[in-house]
Amino acid sequence: MTPRVDSRRPRKPARDHARNAAFDVVRAVDERDAYANLLLPRLLRERGIKGRDAALATELAYGTLRGLGTYDAIIEMCSDRAPDPDVRDALRLGAHQLLRMRVPPHAAVGTTVDLVRLRIGQGAAKFANAVLRKIGSRTIEEWVPIVAPDAAHDPVGHLAVAHAHPRWIVSAFRDALGGDAEMTDLLEADNARPLVTLVARPGRSSVAELEDSGAMPARYSPYAAYLREGDPGQIEAVAETRAAVQDEASQLVALALTRVPVKGDGDEVWLDMCAGPGGKAGLLDAIATHGDLAGLSDETRHRAEGTAPQPGPEAFPGGARLLAADVQYHRARLVWQTTRDAPVITADGTEPAWRQGVFDRVMLDAPCTGLGALRRRPEARWRRDPSGIAELGKLQRRLLGAALDAVRPGGVVAYVTCSPHLAETRVVVGDVVGRRDDAEQLDARGYLPEIDGLGDGPHAQFWPHRHGTDAMFLALLRKRS
Numbered sequence: 406m407t408p409r410v411d412s413r414r415p416r417k418p419a420r421d422h423a424r425n426a427a428f429d430v431v432r433a434v435d436e437r438d439a440y441a442n443l444l445l446p447r448l449l450r451e452r453g454i455k456g457r458d459a460a461l462a463t464e465l466a467y468g469t470l471r472g473l474g475t476y477d478a479i480i481e482m483c484s485d486r487a488p489d490p491d492v493r494d495a496l497r498l499g500a501h502q503l504l505r506m507r508v509p510p511h512a513a514v515g516t517t518v519d520l521v522r523l524r525i526g527q528g529a530a531k532f533a534n535a536v537l538r539k540i541g542s543r544t545i546e547e548w549v550p551i552v553a554p555d556a557a558h559d560p561v562g563h564l565a566v567a568h569a570h571p572r573w574i575v576s577a578f579r580d581a582l583g584g585d586a587e588m589t590d591l592l593e594a595d596n597a598r599p600l601v602t603l604v605a606r607p608g609r610s611s612v613a614e615l616e617d618s619g620a621m622p623a624r625y626s627p628y629a630a631y632l633r634e635g636d637p638g639q640i641e642a643v644a645e646t647r648a649a650v651q652d653e654a655s656q657l658v659a660l661a662l663t664r665v666p667v668k669g670d671g672d673e674v675w676l677d678m679c680a681g682p683g684g685k686a687g688l689l690d691a692i693a694t695h696g697d698l699a700g701l702s703d704e705t706r707h708r709a710e711g712t713a714p715q716p717g718p719e720a721f722p723g724g725a726r727l728l729a730a731d732v733q734y735h736r737a738r739l740v741w742q743t744t745r746d747a748p749v750i751t752a753d754g755t756e757p758a759w760r761q762g763v764f765d766r767v768m769l770d771a772p773c774t775g776l777g778a779l780r781r782r783p784e785a786r787w788r789r790d791p792s793g794i795a796e797l798g799k800l801q802r803r804l805l806g807a808a809l810d811a812v813r814p815g816g817v818v819a820y821v822t823c824s825p826h827l828a829e830t831r832v833v834v835g836d837v838v839g840r841r842d843d844a845e846q847l848d849a850r851g852y853l854p855e856i857d858g859l860g861d862g863p864h865a866q867f868w869p870h871r872h873g874t875d876a877m878f879l880a881l882l883r884k885r886s
């Protein structure tokens with residue numbers, strides 16, 4: 406049904422605080438590359454927008470930014486000329502309300518036209534009214550086959566427009582998943598807002614304490630809890646850095662590194678080479694000091710025997726020290742604020758400030774494209790571009806080589822990326838291990854026996870649609886004796 410809006414008589418638009426805030430965020434992202442997740446909370450605070458209005462502003466801003474690719478294709482089809490950037494941003498907000506929110510069409514069109522009249526001008530409001538009426542004449546399900554390439558001839562192009570992801574990212578996900586079967590589920594999961602996941606650092610907090618603060622135990626990690634609502638910063642354990650916000654897969658890759666039995670004497674010195682801002686270092690430091698207090702049940706250990714070709718997972722008993730490093734001073738400072746006890750240094754991992762061959766365990770959470778965490782920052786997917794991957798790949802190879810140099814014979818290295826892109830994951834590990842005769846790859850899945858669907862191995866790949874986590878990649882390498 407075409408929404409009926411009378412645009413002939415200019416009337417004084419009402420101040421709509423939620424939509425104005427959302428418009429300002431979308432404009433700032435478009436105009437000056439602002440970060441929506443930093444700007445929106447500030448605007449809401451400064452303007453005193455709370456409760457339902459704050460929720461509306463958040464859904465409007467984040468949903469619009471996620472869906473840009475789809476909305477732009479529809480706006481183009483409905484416009485007889487290219488809209489100015491500010492008008493286009495308002496149309497994007499209107500399109501999101503018309504196509505993906507339960508805002509009645511007359512309200513979606515009327516409030517957007519009011520916004521354009523108030524913020525841009527009467528002429529632009531007339532244009533916006535005409536375009537929005539056309540957009541509202543069809544549902545999103547009706548628009549997709551019109552604006553997206555035909556799925557039979559161009560499956561990647563179709564998925565890209567239908568699910569609002571850049572084409573090169575769809576292609577990278579498809580390569581990593583090995584086909585189309587799960588692509589729709591993955592892209593839909595990538596468009597959903599993730600649950601806030603907390604980590605209770607062992608020996609410092611507990612899941613029970615987080616439960617008392619309103620969180621619920623998580624699916625996989627024995628240290629994780631999901632927070633359905635509320636501000637995590639208000640939780641005492643989080644405010645005191647005994648707990649923190651951390652994706653469940655981030656916890657599990659750190660935990661997996663601590664579960665691999667090292668060969669030879671001693672298990673006392675660990676290194677986190679790229680530690681900033683300190684998420685994994687916070688958990689590794691707590692386990693190093695206090696041990697893996699949640700341990701592994703007999704059932705889980707038994708389950709691992711089938712998959713792990715090496716000695717199975719072990720719960721670390723504690724009594725080790727973690728050294729954390731990051732090349733950027735301000736990020737190293739954040740690690741120090743998180744871990745409190747661990748020594749933290751500013752150092753370039755490719756020019757090590759430490760002795761070679763001394764660490765029992767090394768975590769290398771390498772700088773990467775971050776394609777595995779697109780759920781977290783609504784505009785991130787449109788900012789990334791594939792041109793940096795080759796340069797990142799060189800750095801990732803050098804850092805992995807340095808991590809293998811840093812670990813002692815019999816010790817273990819975890820290579821982690823928050824990206825499933827093959828060029829940053831399997832290819833990097835394959836190249837580095839292939840060039841050395843002192844490293845072997847372990848079956849990482851055997852150290853996460855409680856989790857299914859991690860792929861064909863020997864690495865472990867998490868996925869948002871399978872595990873509800875970021876798409877983290879983990880390879881475990883042992884330095885040969």
Ligand SMILES: C[S@@+](CC[C@H](N)C(=O)[O-])C[C@H]1O[C@@H](n2cnc3c(N)ncnc32)[C@H](O)[C@@H]1O
Pocket residue numbers: 655678679680681682683684685686730731732733736752753754755770771772773823
């Ligand atoms: C993916 S982030 C690490 C996230 C961190 N492990 C966590 O869980 O919070 C990668 C980090 O590597 C750091 N980095 C980049 N190049 C580096 C280098 N050559 N040596 C050491 N750190 C580096 C970046 O500053 C960034 O903080």
